[in-house]
Amino acid sequence: MRILVVDDDSLAGEITAAYLEALGHEPVIALDAMEAASQLDTLSDIALIVSDMHMPLINGLALLEMLREQGITLPFILLTGDEPPTNATQQPGLTACLQKSADLDVTLAHAIEQAFKA
Amino acid sequence: MSVPAQSLHEKLNQLRQRFITQLPIRLEQTAEQWQASRASGEAEARLAPDLHRFFHSLKGTGRSLGFERLALLAEQAEDALTDACPRADLDDFMVALLRQLNDELAYLQTDQGQQKSLAALNSVEFTQHPEQVRSRRQRLIYLCDDEPEHVSPLMHHLRCFGHDVVHFADTDTFFNAVLTRRPDAVIMDVQFPHGQTAGTETLTSLNRLTGQELPSIVLSGHGDFHSRLSAVRAGCNGYFTKPVKPLDLMLAIDELTAPVDDEPLRVLIVDDEYEVAEYHALMLEEAGMIVHQVHHPNDALSALERFSPDLLLVDVYMPVCSGTELANIIRQQPEHVGLPIIYLSSETDSQKQISAMAAGVEAFITKPVVPDELVSAVRLRAERLRLLRSLMTRDSMTGLYNHSTTTDLINKALAQAHRSDGRHAMAMIDIDHFKTVNDTYGHLAGDQVIITLSRLLKTRLRLSDTIGRYGGEEFVVLLRDVSAEQAAKLIDGLRQDFELVDFHAGDLSFRCTFSAGISDFPNYPTTQSLRLAADQALYRAKHQGRNRVVSSTEADNDGE
Structure with a gap:
């Protein structure tokens, strides 16, 4: 399926995209929230969003809020370099909050599976 | 899906290369930014977010790519920068960290350094899988015997314990079968019409031919020295004189094929x-x-x-x-x-x-x-x-989980099922007239019945099912992801097999039966209520004449 990857660090975005590709998905990368919004406008088949937490101006959680305000309810997975903050994991509409690590492929696969199970 | 692991690996390696190629410039810029930020309060406020983001992203990316030490250094820098009360030696500390980052980078730029960090990464990836490979308990067993009246009870008992049994009436077919597909164990009759020790001779030549000893048990009409010697020479692991008690033979097979503690530390x-x-x-x-x-x-x-x-x-x-x-x-x-x-x-x-x-x-x-x-x-x-x-955690006689561990495991399974909308079924199983067995045939015979039922449960149910001995002659089973109807059918299959098992006490032989009650989650949402409902169904089964399986739903319907 088509997955939107949002990360201001292009290399980090490509790593995430590589993992998703290996899982058989079709990732598209956006470098910030604005680009993410325009990708969502143009590509109607995006089924899930994987976003970095720390980005300048609009961070991952703010992006999630922004999308929800616009009525976009796609599953949303947040990536962070830190231990997932506890208040973030309770954010309504957030599918999962994953820590960036070398086993991101496993945790991502699991989170995506969970997102579509519900 | 034809391009997964390998291409991911290659891709990550390319990204690693790019990361390492870009890092010197980024580190240099950061060092300059850091110096500039120390010049004035205004500069510091302006540059702090960039600096923070650089170290933060270095930490995340470094970790994703498996460059754990880089990530660790970046994390220390990030922590130092975001600390509410900055350390007194912040300048020295940051300079030292930037130097260490450069050192680490230089190390990663060498072939050897990168290979080592990748080797470590790969081994981490690798160790995530082996634990899932667990030997199944089912065994492939070849039974070679030309006397049909021996064969059918043996076949029944072995199959009842979930083993896959293939029967051969002559040694030639058996010989070829072993060469085609090697069994986990062999049960071999010694005497055949064409030779007094034809059975053991076949084993000897197979062992010689394949260079590997077949785990085998020999059956013989005689306990004479010559037959026994031929069995020893064929490298046999057990020797039984006919008539064989099927249960004993089964236990011997179990022992023979049981892996020696197959769980690595x-x-x-x-x-x-x-x-x-x-x-x-x-x-x-x-x-x-x-x-x-x-x-x-x-x-x-x-x-x-x-x-x-x-x-x-x-x-x-x-x-x-x-x-x-x-x-x-x-x-x-x-x-x-x-x-x-x-x-x-x-x-x-x-x-x-x-x-x-x-x-x-x-x-x-x-x-x-x-x-x-x-x-x-x-x-x-x-x-x-x-x-x-x-x-x-385990019951010493049967090796099943004890009462409290079983309850813990079921609690856990239910908590998870609540989250994932799962469905499970519980069966309470009780051996019928067990006290009479003990009184009539003695405690050793009673123990034999309990051990047999627990083995039956272990071999026939799945590894993911929880099997516990609740005490005495009572067992509890939690069957995952099945409905009450499926569970009742499954347990009833076990019941039918169990009632045909021959037990022995001295020269006496007897049979046993069990009754079972089934309840299901989420109809009964807690361990306590599941257990109560299963217990009531079990009571119903006993009341209706024993040796049967009753579901909690049927119990509700029959009007009592």
């Missing part, structure tokens, strides 16, 4: 130094253990959860959190109180060792480590914990 290594962790992991893996490494104390707790090791091997000196502190954190959690922890250190100071012991550390191993010493220290303690755990 699991060790979690916590060491901030990649190469050191890798080196120790290799030693332990060489000795057949499964090793998982984390290179940051922060990751230790989640690794404990996910990997559930038998032992923890910890470096004493680590940044962020010392080995002693880590041991204290772990010991504060009740479920890890018994986990053996071994320290690795270059510390020969006995005073320091004693203070580590106070945190509940089992042993100290001084670097440089002698491989044999490490392996035996780890094995000794890990096996002791395993034994202890199994004594605490």
Whole structure:
């Protein structure tokens, strides 16, 4: 399926995209929230969003809020370099909050599976 | 899906290369930004977000790519920058960190450095899978016997315990079958029409031909010396004289094919130094253990959860959190109180060792480590914990989970099922007239019945099902992801097989039956209510004449 990857660090975005590709998905990368919004406008088949937490101006959680305000309810997975903050994991509409690590492929696969199970 | 792991690997390697190529410029820029930010308060406020983001993203990306040490250094920088009350030596600290980052980068730029960090990464990836490979309990058994009246009861008993049995009436067909597909065990008659020891001779020539001994049990009409000798020469593991008691034979087969403790020991290594962790992991893996490494104390707790090791091997000196502190954190959690922890250190100071012991550390191993010493220290303690755990959680006679462990496991399974909308079924099983068995045939015979039923449950149910002995002659089973109807059908199949098993007490032989009650989740949403409903259904089964399976739903319908 088509997955939107949002990360201001292009290399980090490509790593995430590589993992998703290996899982058989079709990732598209956006470098910030604005680009993410325009990708969502143009590509109607995006089924899930994987976003970095720390980005300048609009961070991952703010992006999630922004999308929800616009009525976009796609599953949303947040990536962070830190231990997932506890208040973030309770954010309504957030599918999962994953820590960036070398086993991101496993945790991502699991989170995506969970997102579509519900 | 035809391009997964390999291309991911290649892609990640390319990204790693790019990351390393870009890093010198980024580090240089950051060093300049850092200097500039120290010039004035205004500059600091302007540059702080960029600096923070650089170290933050270096941490995340470094970790994703497996460059754990880079990530660790970046994390220290990030922490230092975001600290509410900045450290007094912040300037020196940051300069030192930037220098260490450059050193690490230089190391990664060499072939050897990168290979090592990748090797460590790959081994971490690799260790996530082996634990799933577990031997199935079902065995392929070849029975070679030309007397049909012996064959059918044997076949029934073996199949009843879930074994796959193939019968051969003559030695030639058997011979060819072994060469085509090797069985887990052979039951062989000694005498055949064409030779007094034709059976054992066939085994001998097969062993010679294949260079491997077939696990085998020999049946014979005579206990004479000549027959026995031929069996020994054929390398047989057991010798039974006809008429054979099928249950005894079954137990012998079980023993013969039971793997010798097939679960490798699991060790979690916590060491901030990649190469050191890798080196120790290799030693332990060489000795057949499964090793998982984390290179940051922060990751230790989640690794404990996910990997559930038998032992923890910890470096004493680590940044962020010392080995002693880590041991204290772990010991504060009740479920890890018994986990053996071994320290690795270059510390020969006995005073320091004693203070580590106070945190509940089992042993100290001084670097440089002698491989044999490490392996035996780890094995000794890990096996002791395993034994202890199994004594605490299992019923000594049957090896099934005891009452309290069963309840814990069922609670856990239900909690998970609540989250994932799962459905499970519970069966309470009770042996009919068990007291009469004990009174009539003696306790040994009674034990035989209990052991047989527990083996039947173990061999026929899935590994994911929870099987417990609730006490006496009562068993409880939690069957995952099945409906009450499916569970009733399954348990009824076991019931029909169980009632045909012949038990022996001296010269007497007898048979036993059981009754069972079934309830299901989420109809009954708690362990307590599930158990109660299953119990009531079991009572109903007993009341209706025993030797039957009743579901809690039927019990509701029949009007009593």
